[in-house]
Amino acid sequence: MFGKVDCSILKENRQVLLKGKRSSDNCYCLESNLISCNLSTSEQIEMWHQRLGHMNYRDLKVLDRLNVVRGLPKFGKKVEGVCGPCQQGKQTKSMHKKGKYLSTKEPLELIHMDLMGPIQTESLGGRRYILVVVDDFSRFTWTYFLREKSEAFEKFKMLCVKIENEKTSHIKSIKKIRSDHGKEFENAKFENFCNSLGISHEFSAPRTPQQNGVVERKNRVLQEMARVMLLSNKVPRNLWAEAINTACYIGNRVFLRPGTKQTSYELWKGRKPNVSYFHIFGSKCYILNDRDQLGKFDAKSDEGIFIGKVVRLQVDEEDDLPLNRVPPLDSNEPAPWVRKLHDKDDIIRDVREGVRTRRQIANQISYTCYTSQIEPKKVDEALEDEFWVLAMQEELNQFERNEVWTLVPRPRNTNVIGTKWVFRNKSDEDGNIVRNKARLVAQGYSQIKGIDFEETFAPVARLESIRLLLSISYVYKFKLHQMDVKSAFLNGLLHEEVFVEQPKGFVDPHHPSHVYRLKKALYGLKQAPRAWYERLTLYLVDNGYSRGSVNKTLFIKCTKDELFIAQIYVDDIVFGSTNQSKVRQFVDVMSHEFEMSIVDGEFWIATHSTIKSI
Numbered sequence: 335m336f337g338k339v340d341c342s343i344l345k346e347n348r349q350v351l352l353k354g355k356r357s358s359d360n361c362y363c364l365e366s367n368l369i370s371c372n373l374s375t376s377e378q379i380e381m382w383h384q385r386l387g388h389m390n391y392r393d394l395k396v397l398d399r400l401n402v403v404r405g406l407p408k409f410g411k412k413v414e415g416v417c418g419p420c421q422q423g424k425q426t427k428s429m430h431k432k433g434k435y436l437s438t439k440e441p442l443e444l445i446h447m448d449l450m451g452p453i454q455t456e457s458l459g460g461r462r463y464i465l466v467v468v469d470d471f472s473r474f475t476w477t478y479f480l481r482e483k484s485e486a487f488e489k490f491k492m493l494c495v496k497i498e499n500e501k502t503s504h505i506k507s508i509k510k511i512r513s514d515h516g517k518e519f520e521n522a523k524f525e526n527f528c529n530s531l532g533i534s535h536e537f538s539a540p541r542t543p544q545q546n547g548v549v550e551r552k553n554r555v556l557q558e559m560a561r562v563m564l565l566s567n568k569v570p571r572n573l574w575a576e577a578i579n580t581a582c583y584i585g586n587r588v589f590l591r592p593g594t595k596q597t598s599y600e601l602w603k604g605r606k607p608n609v610s611y612f613h614i615f616g617s618k619c620y621i622l623n624d625r626d627q628l629g630k631f632d633a634k635s636d637e638g639i640f641i642g643k644v645v646r647l648q649v650d651e652e653d654d655l656p657l658n659r660v661p662p663l664d665s666n667e668p669a670p671w672v673r674k675l676h677d678k679d680d681i682i683r684d685v686r687e688g689v690r691t692r693r694q695i696a697n698q699i700s701y702t703c704y705t706s707q708i709e710p711k712k713v714d715e716a717l718e719d720e721f722w723v724l725a726m727q728e729e730l731n732q733f734e735r736n737e738v739w740t741l742v743p744r745p746r747n748t749n750v751i752g753t754k755w756v757f758r759n760k761s762d763e764d765g766n767i768v769r770n771k772a773r774l775v776a777q778g779y780s781q782i783k784g785i786d787f788e789e790t791f792a793p794v795a796r797l798e799s800i801r802l803l804l805s806i807s808y809v810y811k812f813k814l815h816q817m818d819v820k821s822a823f824l825n826g827l828l829h830e831e832v833f834v835e836q837p838k839g840f841v842d843p844h845h846p847s848h849v850y851r852l853k854k855a856l857y858g859l860k861q862a863p864r865a866w867y868e869r870l871t872l873y874l875v876d877n878g879y880s881r882g883s884v885n886k887t888l889f890i891k892c893t894k895d896e897l898f899i900a901q902i903y904v905d906d907i908v909f910g911s912t913n914q915s916k917v918r919q920f921v922d923v924m925s926h927e928f929e930m931s932i933v934d935g936e937f938w939i940a941t942h943s944t945i946k947s948i
């Protein structure tokens with residue numbers, strides 16, 4: 335719009351964008367106080383949106399309206415736009431609407447399924463996965479424990495058979511199931527089975543667990559209940575399956591179905607549940623021993639811990655006890671697991687000495703109380719457990735006794751080998767955990783041939799040789815014995831200069847950058863087996879024992895009337911003689927040079943055989 339002295343540029347809605355004045359040469363000059371004066375309002379909004387760090391348009395409008403900053407132009411009422419980078423950098427999933435409490439009208443109209451796992455710690459039965467199945471209408475829950483994911487299909491078939499047997503007027507057949515896209519659910523066998531029964535199978539969208547939220551929430555409830563029950567009574571972690579099972583059993587009977595005033599059990603069974611018989615998980619219980627011939631003053635029951643209503647108990651005994659009722663429980667207060675530090679020699683006998691009977695249950699309980707039942711996967715976990723710390727300290731004490739290494743400044747331009755802790759529970763012949771063993775090993779894969787090691791070969795006895803030795807002892811009527819060399823590889827002498835890092839958790843605070851120079855072999859070194867074999871061979875030959883010309887792990891000493899024979903299997907030695915004095919002499923010779931342990935004759939390396947079985 336042009337006038338005699340000025341002009342104005344208007345928008346379609348008559349809003350003035352720019353003004354100008356007429357000059358002496360009859361030209362109109364526009365006023366441009368702002369750099370962005372020639373931009374449209376939408377372009378200004380976009381520019382200031384980027385200038386202010388991609389501030390969202392709603393906040394930009396607030397700044398414009400409240401006038402709390404200077405230098406910001408007026409945008410008017412319409413402040414909006416679409417920014418591509420903001421969509422890419424800020425986009426989130428839309429909120430999922432809360433579903434109806436009662437979306438189904440009867441049991442089994444829809445069931446939800448999900449698989450939890452793998453659990454780091456194996457259960458008592460060797461399971462690592464949990465199949466959780468929830469009925470949508472009643473929220474009644476079933477749990478199944480699996481070794482592998484592939485077992486989910488068989489467990490689902492078992493559930494279908496169970497439900498078929500429980501059919502009533504209000505419990506019919508499964509109509510629809512819902513799960514994620516896990517291959518344990520989405521496969522041909524599962525699909526064919528569902529089609530044969532007329533079951534519809536729904537899948538949640540990928541990476542959208544909210545669409546199967548009923549069972550996802552149930553997973554959390556079961557985990558939290560089980561975790562608290564394990565922690566409250568300090569129950570061994572490998573009983574997590576029993577804790578999950580108990581949590582499911584309790585939850586079915588005490589949790590109200592959202593949207594109703596009834597428990598899941600009542601909606602499923604049609605009657606109110608009874609909880610008067612419930613006991614504290616992990617509480618002390620006593621199992622009547624009615625199968626053994628007990629002495630007049632022997633204990634009539636064994637002590638255990640209650641681990642659920644499914645009449646299954648964890649006892650320190652070699653056999654499962656047949657139970658037809660819940661044993662007496664002391665569950666008014668949880669039974670704490672007391673940890674006391676005593677000299678093990680005063681408490682625990684050698685598990686390999688003598689004949690094992692039920693009267694030794696006290697010793698087994700001692701092993702359970704003074705050893706950790708869980709094998710840690712990481713050093714940090716082990717350092718939090720006093721039993722594993724003691725095991726690690728014992729390993730390092732063994733290094734000191736054997737003079738394995740020396741702490742030295744870190745050498746320059748030299749390969750320093752890393753170290754790693756390995757944790758194992760040692761068991762006796764009946765599978766009872768009797769010892770926590772921590773082994774510090776070298777990461778031999780980083781060794782350089784020609785620098786850190788040369789020869790690595792060491793002969794190992796074949797299993798056939800050990801069986802042949804058993805046959806010889808049977809023919810010549812002499813008893814065989816077995817000895818272990820404790821930390822055998824630590825006795826092997828090194829000819830190379832090898833450096834290793836300080837073990838994690840036991841770094842010298844005064845010399846944290848120092849390393850250890852090895853004098854003797856360490857487990858994990860490539861030359862460790864050969865170094866140990868050479869040391870043992872040289873020692874036996876020096877003491878008058880002859881090495882076999884073909885079997886290099888066989889050592890004998892014989893006269894016209896006497897025969898002594900020993901078979902070496904890495905750090906295990908099986909030996910015997912027609913003269914028992916030669917056996918005692920060999921034990922004395924070995925014990926003089928190495929730290930040895932005698933193994934019961936009924937627990938053989940690899941074969942688990944006895945003389946009677948030949």
